[in-house]
Amino acid sequence: MKGYNFAYLDEQTKRMIRRALLKAVAIPGHQVPFGSREMPLPYGWGTGGIQVTAAVLGASDVLKVIDQGADDTTNAVSIRRFFARTAGVRTTTVTTEATVIQTRHRIPETQLRENQIIVYQVPQPEPLYRLEPSRIETRRMHALSDYGLMHVKLYEDIARYGQISISYDYPVLVNQRYLMSPSPIPAFDNPKMHMMPALQLFGAGREKRIYAIPPWTEVRSLDFEDHPFRAINAPHPCGLCGATDSYLDEVITDDRGGRMFVCSDTDHCSERQVAGHVGADGWREAAQ
């Protein structure tokens, strides 16, 4: 794009971000402060993810951007277009074709490969912030691995509700050391982070933090030996492709209680439909 450097950020800024990324990869799950820049998109819209993507993107990369698992949600469209304009890289909606995937709130259903990078947009990198709002305090707690407060919160949930009430942004312990926010992905996606072959990078622009999980790293969702972690999902197959192992969106179809469940990962769903899988709603429509 005329007047701007490749992928918008100047090379000095990219170098600063890459340094933070290297440190983050070296200390899995540890939040590294970085000199987050003001981006031409608002804070909260993925400025951290965009800066990380800009810093790792090369001319030959193929970029996929998803929001809520979908390639065609407005913010995903906007960010994809931003990089298409400022970096001129090839973009795709196909998970397997992408070398860099920027995401908000989901991990694709298709297992990622070793030569892929997934970049998460993070609104709140501090996993302890609801229990202790002061970052001076939480920094100390991370330094000392003092995570008792979080275990007590989980305990209180079980005592009060019989189960842990966190359904997304479910805290994980990375490499047996740092408590980490997985970003607001549904707890359903947490197990995908464990021993993932791809490099996982996290950018929080407003909070000015970067963190990372190197490939093949242990990522455990916090739980108790006698109350193991359980991810939840809607108890239905996908209405369009019949998948029973994907995370589902609930779509309201009328004002009389009508609803259907469809894959949140739009690429996964359409790939399955192309391969001939049809869900109950697909059959019904075909019959009509």
Added chain:
Amino acid sequence: MAYVAVKGGERAINNAHAWLAETRRGDASVPDMTLPQIENQLARAVDRVMGEGSLYDRELAALAIKQAQGDLIEAAFLLRAYRTTLPRFAHSQPIDTARMQVERRISAIFKDLPGGQVLGPTYDYTHRLLDFELAEAPEEVMAAMAAPDHAAMPRVPDILGEEGLIETNRDADREPGDLTREPLTFPADRDVRLQALARGDEGFLLALGYSTQRGYGGSHPFAGEIRMGAVSIEIEPAELGFAIDIGDLVVTECQMVNQFKGSKTVPPQFTRGYGLVFGFSERKAMSMALVDRAMRAAELGEDTTAPAQNIEFVLYHSDNIEATGFVEHLKLPHYVDFQSELQNIRRMREEVARTAEQAAVTDSVKVADQSAETTTDTVPSPSLPGLTRQPALQRQGAGCRVEPGNDGEGGVGHSFGRLVSDLANVPDPAKITDPTGGGE
């Protein structure tokens, strides 16, 4: 109704932007507003946008205001995003407000002083009556002007300083920090705090400053001096070895003089709160000075109990570009997380229903025992609105699909049972108040 996944987000965005452009221009029969008009006639808006946008450029600020339809936070955001892309040629010398070309200078703590009280173009003593003549094209107004006074106009704290009555500011022995390059870390030094306040939201600082006056961290302030006018900017290129003047900028400076009782090592003296902002923005400069002084509470050995004294709280929440982005991001789609909450709440309601049903069964068994009857096949229905009763066995796992969690037996070395017995050692249970948890 069949569901079709929404496509065409890109077209929707393009159409929305076209509509926005049309709305911005408004009625085409009304003349388009020019940047010089905004620069001159909406000068206070330009000042605010330059301050919060952290870029001194009246013309660009006017453009941002026009582009943002007068939404000043949006305009400041436009300016900030542009500012980030600018190369840095040089760092200026510190500006010297003692050498300001003063347009306004008042002190609330002396009746008269060298250089005098200069009211300048102030609203202070206007009666707030809507001036209907302004609605028509008003006549050209020429204010009477005295010849510029070149007499020295020392800053009031400097006058107090001669007698040693006010603390001296240590000369910085290092380059000041820069929030726009390095992330905020704590403890945050005063240079960085002042930078954050100068970029901070006027409304936020006004409210915080006001709160200190109402008892939330009061510091007995007096407006020692407020001055507004042009100062020159100088840089010292390495190859020259001396400073050269590269231009002027208008700033408003406020120095609050505050009470301080002294300590064993320091004799009683006044302390100061400092405010400096781009343009003519007295409200913000004064608020900034109040908040600056409040944030020095810990340094001066005062109790830190009020929000304005909590450095971390103030600095993390003063930036309106960050704040508006994060507040407004809630309108982005969150349906994946909401779906997980839906399933979660359904699962929890089932748990409640099951518990209630078990209680009901137990009760009915008791009743049956007492009346010595043997037929208890019909279980009394617990009257829980909105909950459907199902036989317990069928219900297991009905409302949610339980996915495999951590592989193996799970657990990160913690046992729920053990934790229960450890609970006597809970650090601070009062802090655990949020029953729902979760993230964004």
